[in-house]
Amino acid sequence: MLHHTEVSRRAFLGGSAGLVVGFHVGQPGAAFAQASPLPPEVNAWVVIRPDDRVIIRIVRSEMGQGTLTGLAQLVAEELECDWAKVSTEQPTPGQNLARNRIWGNFSTGGSRGIRESQDYVRKGGATARLMLVQAAADEWKVPASECRAANSVITHLPTGRRTTYGKVADAAGRLTPPAEVPLKDPKDWKLIGQPVLRLDTKDKLTGAQVYGMDLKLPGMLNAAIKDCPVFGGKLKSFDAAAIARRPGVKKVVAVGDSAVAVVADTWWHAKTALDALPIVWDEGANATASSAAFAAVLKAGLDAPEAVAGNSNGDARAALAAAARTVEAVYAYPHQNHATMETMNATARWTPTRCEVWTPTQNGEAALAATSEASGLPAAQCEVYKINLGGGFGRRGAVHDWVRQAVAIAKELPGTPVKLIWSREEDMQHGRYHPVTMCKLKAGLDAQGNLTALHMRISGQSILAGVFPQNVRDGRDPVVFQGLNASGPEASIGYSVPNLLIDHAMRNPSVPPGFWRGVNLNQNAVYLECFIDELAHATKQDPLAFRRKLMAKHPKHLAVLEAAAKGAGWGTPAPAGVYRGLAQTMGFGSYVAACAEVSVSPEGELKIHRIVAATDPGHAVNPQQVAMQVEGSFVYGLSAALFGECTLKNGRIEQSNFDSYPVMLLKQMPKVETILMPSGGFWGGVGEPTIAVAAPAVLNAIFAATGVRIRQLPLQQQSLKKA
Amino acid sequence: MATLQVNGKPMVFEAEPDTPLLWVLREQLGLTGTKYGCGIAQCGSCTVHIDGAAVRSCAVPLAALNPNQKIVTIEGLSADGSHPVQKAWAALDVPQCGFCQSGMIMAAAALLAAKPRPTDADIDAAMSNICRCGTYNRVRAGIKQAASQA
Numbered sequence: 003m004l005h006h007t008e009v010s011r012r013a014f015l016g017g018s019a020g021l022v023v024g025f026h027v028g029q030p031g032a033a034f035a036q037a038s039p040l041p042p043e044v045n046a047w048v049v050i051r052p053d054d055r056v057i058i059r060i061v062r063s064e065m066g067q068g069t070l071t072g073l074a075q076l077v078a079e080e081l082e083c084d085w086a087k088v089s090t091e092q093p094t095p096g097q098n099l100a101r102n103r104i105w106g107n108f109s110t111g112g113s114r115g116i117r118e119s120q121d122y123v124r125k126g127g128a129t130a131r132l133m134l135v136q137a138a139a140d141e142w143k144v145p146a147s148e149c150r151a152a153n154s155v156i157t158h159l160p161t162g163r164r165t166t167y168g169k170v171a172d173a174a175g176r177l178t179p180p181a182e183v184p185l186k187d188p189k190d191w192k193l194i195g196q197p198v199l200r201l202d203t204k205d206k207l208t209g210a211q212v213y214g215m216d217l218k219l220p221g222m223l224n225a226a227i228k229d230c231p232v233f234g235g236k237l238k239s240f241d242a243a244a245i246a247r248r249p250g251v252k253k254v255v256a257v258g259d260s261a262v263a264v265v266a267d268t269w270w271h272a273k274t275a276l277d278a279l280p281i282v283w284d285e286g287a288n289a290t291a292s293s294a295a296f297a298a299v300l301k302a303g304l305d306a307p308e309a310v311a312g313n314s315n316g317d318a319r320a321a322l323a324a325a326a327r328t329v330e331a332v333y334a335y336p337h338q339n340h341a342t343m344e345t346m347n348a349t350a351r352w353t354p355t356r357c358e359v360w361t362p363t364q365n366g367e368a369a370l371a372a373t374s375e376a377s378g379l380p381a382a383q384c385e386v387y388k389i390n391l392g393g394g395f396g397r398r399g400a401v402h403d404w405v406r407q408a409v410a411i412a413k414e415l416p417g418t419p420v421k422l423i424w425s426r427e428e429d430m431q432h433g434r435y436h437p438v439t440m441c442k443l444k445a446g447l448d449a450q451g452n453l454t455a456l457h458m459r460i461s462g463q464s465i466l467a468g469v470f471p472q473n474v475r476d477g478r479d480p481v482v483f484q485g486l487n488a489s490g491p492e493a494s495i496g497y498s499v500p501n502l503l504i505d506h507a508m509r510n511p512s513v514p515p516g517f518w519r520g521v522n523l524n525q526n527a528v529y530l531e532c533f534i535d536e537l538a539h540a541t542k543q544d545p546l547a548f549r550r551k552l553m554a555k556h557p558k559h560l561a562v563l564e565a566a567a568k569g570a571g572w573g574t575p576a577p578a579g580v581y582r583g584l585a586q587t588m589g590f591g592s593y594v595a596a597c598a599e600v601s602v603s604p605e606g607e608l609k610i611h612r613i614v615a616a617t618d619p620g621h622a623v624n625p626q627q628v629a630m631q632v633e634g635s636f637v638y639g640l641s642a643a644l645f646g647e648c649t650l651k652n653g654r655i656e657q658s659n660f661d662s663y664p665v666m667l668l669k670q671m672p673k674v675e676t677i678l679m680p681s682g683g684f685w686g687g688v689g690e691p692t693i694a695v696a697a698p699a700v701l702n703a704i705f706a707a708t709g710v711r712i713r714q715l716p717l718q719q720q721s722l723k724k725a
Numbered sequence: 726m727a728t729l730q731v732n733g734k735p736m737v738f739e740a741e742p743d744t745p746l747l748w749v750l751r752e753q754l755g756l757t758g759t760k761y762g763c764g765i766a767q768c769g770s771c772t773v774h775i776d777g778a779a780v781r782s783c784a785v786p787l788a789a790l791n792p793n794q795k796i797v798t799i800e801g802l803s804a805d806g807s808h809p810v811q812k813a814w815a816a817l818d819v820p821q822c823g824f825c826q827s828g829m830i831m832a833a834a835a836l837l838a839a840k841p842r843p844t845d846a847d848i849d850a851a852m853s854n855i856c857r858c859g860t861y862n863r864v865r866a867g868i869k870q871a872a873s874q875a
Binding site for chain 2: 067068206209210211213215268421425514635642660665668669671674
C-alpha cells in the first residue's frame, strides 16, 4: 500500500521557513504555503487533486536542460492524463531517504536524467493509471478490463459511464499497486515525441522564479567567502578587528582550514567588508605551480613508457613501424571553468539537532550527504531543499564544496539562516575545472592511403582521480576514454582500425578537476576528429569518403554523419568564401555529427555561419527540447573552442571574471540546424553529446578555409591567417 | 534615507551611496528578478531600464541616481507577463535555466523601444548579454517575433 502518510506530508511541508520556497511550477510557494493537507498521492510519482489537477513528481534537477518537462511527458504518457492539467513538484532528498529511495537516483549529470529513469517513471505513470481505473471499476462494480482511461477521464465502455481521475484518486491511492505493469509500445505514444512547450517558463519571464541566490528566509544573514587562492593552500590569519565596524558586519569566521567568510546583514556589506579584510595565506606546496610548467609534464607523458590501455586491437606499434607512411600530430586542450550564470550559493540553518540547506544542486542526495558530513549530524536530522539552478553544466553535481562551506558558517551562528553567495571572482578561481590533457596521435598508412594503424596517447588529468578516487583502479580512469571505447552503449568509437592502441598516461596537476558539460568527449572528439581530417588531407581524400571507409561496421555513427553532411550540402559548392568541416562521435548513449560552415577573412577573422547537427538518441521525448540542447551545447562547445581557458600562475587561476574569461555572445552565434533522427530501441542523452562535435567541425572547416591546422585550444590564442 | 522611483512607485530605503543599484534592488527592495552575474557590467544579467535605456545595474552606484529617474525592473516590465517580448519568449520557449533571461528580456525590450524593427546587426549590437545555456538563436527569433507583433 502506498499511502501519503502524515509523517511524509509533514516532511513535505517542511519547516515554517520553507514557506517561502515554492516547488510547484507556476505557483511559487504553493507546495509549502499550502495550509490545508495535501490530497493523498496515487503513488510516489503521481498526485491527483479533486479538481483533476495532476502533479507529477520529479527528482532529477532542472537546470535549463528541459528534463523536468521531458520526465513529466514520460509519466503523463502512461498515466493518460490531460497534459493541460499537469504541474510538477520536487520531493526532497530527505523524503527520498525516509522512503527507502522510492524515487531512485537524484543525480542529474551525464545526460542521464531521462535515459536512466525513463523506465521507472513510465512505470510510475502506468501504475497510477491502472490504480485509477481499478478504483473506478470498483466503484461501478464492473471489471477493470471493461474500462478505458484517456485524458484524465475513465469510461466504462459497455455503459458509457464516465468519471474523472480527480474523483477516484483518493480511492486509487488506497489500492495495492498491481504487480504487472505493461508499458505502451512506442508506436502508440501520443505525448512522447511531441514538441510540447516547457512547463517551467512562465516565472522565468517575470522575475518571479526563485533561484538559490534569490532565497530569503526570516532573520537570514548573508555571507561572502574567500578561499586560499592557491589550491591546497591554507588560511594563516586574518584581522577581523579591521572590518568589525563596517556597516552590517556581524561576524568573521574561518571556514575549514583554507577559507574565511564575512557574515553581514546584506551580501553587499559582507562582500565589501571581505574585500577590505586583511588576510594572510599559507600558500603551501603549490605556490609556484603554473600551467606552463605542467605543460612540460603533460608533454613528457605523451612518450612515457607507462600508460593504461583503454582500447586496443591488433598490434599498433608493430604496424606503425611497418607502415609505408606515418603521420603524427600533438593536440592540447586546456582547463576551463563551468561559469554558470548563477555563482555557487547555499543557505544553511544549523542547530545542535537539525541542519537544513537550501541550494541549487544537480544531486540533492549528494548535497544531503555533504550537509550531514559538514554539520556533524546524521542524514535523518538533515534536509536539503533543492532551489532552482542558474545553470549547472556539471559544477553543481559531484562535489558540494559550497554546501560544506555554508554549513560550516551556519554552525557559527546556531539557529540563524545564513546565505552564502560566491562572488564571480571566487567562482572563477575555485571551480572544478575541465581537465587538462594533451594527445599525441600517430597513424600508419599503406601505399593506397588506407589507415592501417593508429596510436592515440592521451596524457593528462583524470576527473575520477580528483572527484571519485575510489573509482580509479590500478591507475585506470575509464571515463578518460569517453567516445573511444571499443564497444558498448555509452560512448564507443565509430571507426574500425586494423591495429589500434588508445592509452592514457595519467598526470594530475594541483588544479581540481570536475565533470564539465561534455566531460572527456569534448577533447577526445577534437583529437580524433581533427586528426582523421588531417589523415584525409594527407592522403588527398575527401574527409567524408575517408571516414566512410572506416565506418562500415558502425552504421549508427555513419548514419548521423551522412545526415549532417547531406543537410549541409557536403559535396556541393558552398557559398563563396565559405568552407565546410565535419565531425562525428558517440557519447552519453547518443550518436551525433556536425557539419560546420565557416569563413576566415584575410586578416584571420573567423565567422561561423552555420552548423548542421544530426543526433540519433534512440528515442526523442521532446524534439523541441532536443533542438534547444543542440543549440545550447554549441554555445558551450564553441565558447570553449574559441575562448575558454583557465591558466595557472603562482599556484592560482589567472582568470577572475568574464572580462578575462570571455564566452560566446549572441553576435558570434551561427545558425544551427538540428536533424533529429531517433532510430528507436535505445535511450540516449541529449544535453551533452553534440557539444563535442561543434569544435572539431569548426576546426576542420577552418583548415579547409585557411590551411591552418589548429591543434591547441582555445582558438583566440592562435592566428588564422592563411598558411 | 534614499528614495528611488522603481516600477512606478517611490521607494524609500537605507543604503550607503556607493551601493550598486543591483544590490539595492535585490537586498533593500526585495526585487530579486534582477540578477547578479559578474558585478563588472560584463554579463548583463542585472540589466534594468533607467528612463527607458538598458543599464547594467551592478555598475551604477546609488549616488549616481536621483529620485526623478524612472527605474524599471523585470518585475515592472508588465503587470502580467504581457509585454510583447515576454509573450514572444513564452511562445518560443526561449529560456533554459532562465537566470540570464531577466536581463536578456530587459535588453530586448529597450532595443525594441528604440528600434521597433531591428535588423540582425541591430540585435547583434544591442544584445551583448551572456547566456551560458545557449539561448542566443531563440533570443534573436524572439526579438523578431516581438517586433512583428508590436
